[in-house]
Amino acid sequence: MTDPRLAFVANGTDKADAALDRLKKRYSHVAPEEADIIVALGGDGFMLETLHAHLERGVPIYGMNRGTVGFLMNQHDEDGLVERVNNARKATLHPLRMTAQTMEGQCHNALAINEVSLLRESRQAAKLKIKIDDVERMEELICDGIIVATPAGSTAYNLSAHGPIVPIRAALLAVTPISAFRPRRWRGALLPNTARISFEVVNPVKRPVSATADYTEIRDVKEVSVYEDTTVDLHLLFDPEHSLEERIVKEQFIV
Template sequence: MIKKVAIFGSDNGRVTSDYAIQLLNVLLGHGVEVLLNKTLFDRIAAELPASVKSFSNLYHNRERADMVFSVGGDGTFLETITQVRDSGIPVAGVNAGRLGFLANIHDDIEGSITRILNGRYSIIERYLIELLEPPGIMGKTNVALNDITIQKADLNMIRIKVFVDDLYLNTYWADGLILSTATGSTAYNLSTGGPILSPGDDSIIISPLSPHNLTVRPIVLPGNSHLKLVVEGRSPEYLVTCDFRSVRLPFYRELEIVQPAYRLNTVNVEGQDFFNTLREKLMWGADPRN
């Protein structure tokens, strides 16, 4: 039974605040205790009842929530990962943005929340990807839900040597590489022509960004692969991203990328499915003449 819920929202827009208040009222109406992240709490404090508490970091919060609701778009959903990490707390996404592959509760908030509180939902375990080496460069966690990318930091192309389980795969002459999870396959990977994987797939996709050799195509690797990358180039540094976070690194430092042992539990409300989301968000089967 869901007794305590945390709501996380990072966007400063009024639309996000309105969605958060609507969600809050539905939860309180069902007798659920609610926590809000401090940024969101401070923004709408005047509209909150005294029973609502705030948190700064849910992962270290002593009051463990039974579920987390991310309010915003897919970007906010990705930020929520840093709040739950390996706690196993399931995350549901309320979409106040546009596309919303991850944040897929949008129109009928009250109906969706009622179904969740009545147990009419399933859990999708989503595989993650981790920048193991260098450690700690992204702050709290080097783990991504969507993708890790290596990109040039200026106009000069870079060279990326890739080894899979210590076996040499290729040297990519390109603007960069995307290393994507199944969840991230519908994000940046998709725009480069990479394949779409269903959410429960544990594979890792490597997709080149504007490769110099046009025969170089995306490749799908087993999820237990241990990847080592060495990045070379003419410039002093290159860019590494981990979902919404990014850092600049000097060339020739080895990167290690693996799949962490834990997964992210995401909430799938009864009546939703991945293929329906593809048809809706990507407009598959839609006739542009209508």
């Protein structure tokens, strides 16, 4: 089997850049646009940036942790890299597609690998109306915000907001309120990944809300729709002993 053409990219921190220099001296490499596999050096945020940057090609990304948490990354080890990449297991993800309409009438589209979040912009709590597949499910949610998370993103912001961890093969989306005031006992919902979720901002002038797909933020929205876009494939590579599926299962038993 011919070894894959590797490209190395780093997040710009000192330890990531130092690893980048060592790897380029040690292994043959090409530009990211020509690579079969991209090796990303950084943390989870940089993994998301790298995936977004190469969406059109769909090139597999093998991450090595030179950041903080590194949930989406493999352990940093510069020995035997070609063999590790060849033996890695592929996890294919589909991002969320967010369509947001602003109070000025503009329409914005963005993709989210982890989550789409709606957040209040002022001291006033947000008021949201929720529809699932065009059926109204909640007339009014008063909250700081709300999250729609993919299984891969369920261990990130969603988990911090006390949302559920979703196994990678569960074909579900997590909908999690952030500091819900009314209804106070609502803890969110698990929906099939075929669902189309719509949010209407009630009184957006008095209670402005922003919508964010990973790191793309749209201010002053009045309507937001979210669904899983199965036409877009994202490929992450993991060492067999630390697959993404295993990490998500393991995360549920951490106390």
